[in-house]
Amino acid sequence: MFNDILTGKATNEPPKEVSPYREPGAVELACTICKQVYRAAPGSVAGACTACRAMIDAQLAAANSAAVYDAIADHAHLARRRKIVRAILVVVIGLGVGLFRCGARRQMREDLAVGAGYHSYAEYKAERDAVYPTDEVSYKVEELADTLCRCTDLACSRNVEAEFTRYRQHNSPSDERARASVDQDTERLYACAAKLEAAPR
Numbered sequence: 237m238f239n240d241i242l243t244g245k246a247t248n249e250p251p252k253e254v255s256p257y258r259e260p261g262a263v264e265l266a267c268t269i270c271k272q273v274y275r276a277a278p279g280s281v282a283g284a285c286t287a288c289r290a291m292i293d294a295q296l297a298a299a300n301s302a303a304v305y306d307a308i309a310d311h312a313h314l315a316r317r318r319k320i321v322r323a324i325l326v327v328v329i330g331l332g333v334g335l336f337r338c339g340a341r342r343q344m345r346e347d348l349a350v351g352a353g354y355h356s357y358a359e360y361k362a363e364r365d366a367v368y369p370t371d372e373v374s375y376k377v378e379e380l381a382d383t384l385c386r387c388t389d390l391a392c393s394r395n396v397e398a399e400f401t402r403y404r405q406h407n408s409p410s411d412e413r414a415r416a417s418v419d420q421d422t423e424r425l426y427a428c429a430a431k432l433e434a435a436p437r
Contacts, residue, residue: 262275263275265281265282265283266282267283267288268283367416367417368417369417369421370410371410371411373408374418374421376403376407377418378417380396380399381422381428387432389432393433400425
């Protein structure tokens with residue numbers, strides 16, 4: 237025992253009490269983020285403490301969530317853009333097809349009109365839609381309208397108008413084209429009569 241004391245292997249001092257909470261062989265390091273001291277295993281390199289590591293993990297999780305949300309939002313935005321582009325393409329194609337069909341129909345009408353002996357479809361349409369007498373009643377009403385419009389005094393105008401009224405009470409046009417001609421000449425007859433009635437005496 238004395239030899240151990242002399243050689244330093246033993247001592248007379250009472251043994252030091254070791255705290256049960258002290259980690260055997262632990263070293264104290266300063267946190268690289270918050271600079272607080274924390275305990276680590278021997279040979280450890282200074283890094284982040286437990287609280288800072290938890291904060292970093294929370295920030296990484298939040299960043300991952302934000303990245304996922306941004307990716308979903310970008311995907312939805314691209315999907316909306318694709319729908320808009322498709323709708324525009326459908327509208328453009330529809331307009332193109334409609335214009336093509338309209339042009340083809342117009343050209344076909346022109347060709348048919350020229351084939352029927354007309355110079356153009358407009359000439360054919362003008363002749364087709366022209367209103368003229370087609371039966372005895374429409375010819376008579378046209379004649380009365382021409383006569384009244386040639387009158388120069390009220391007596392002549394009123395006589396022709398009375399004859400027209402009597403004739404129309406007992407005679408009607410035979411078809412639609414004749415009726416259109418009668419309506420047209422009736423309007424012309426009354427317009428000429430009104431002009432003579434309004435003329436200064």
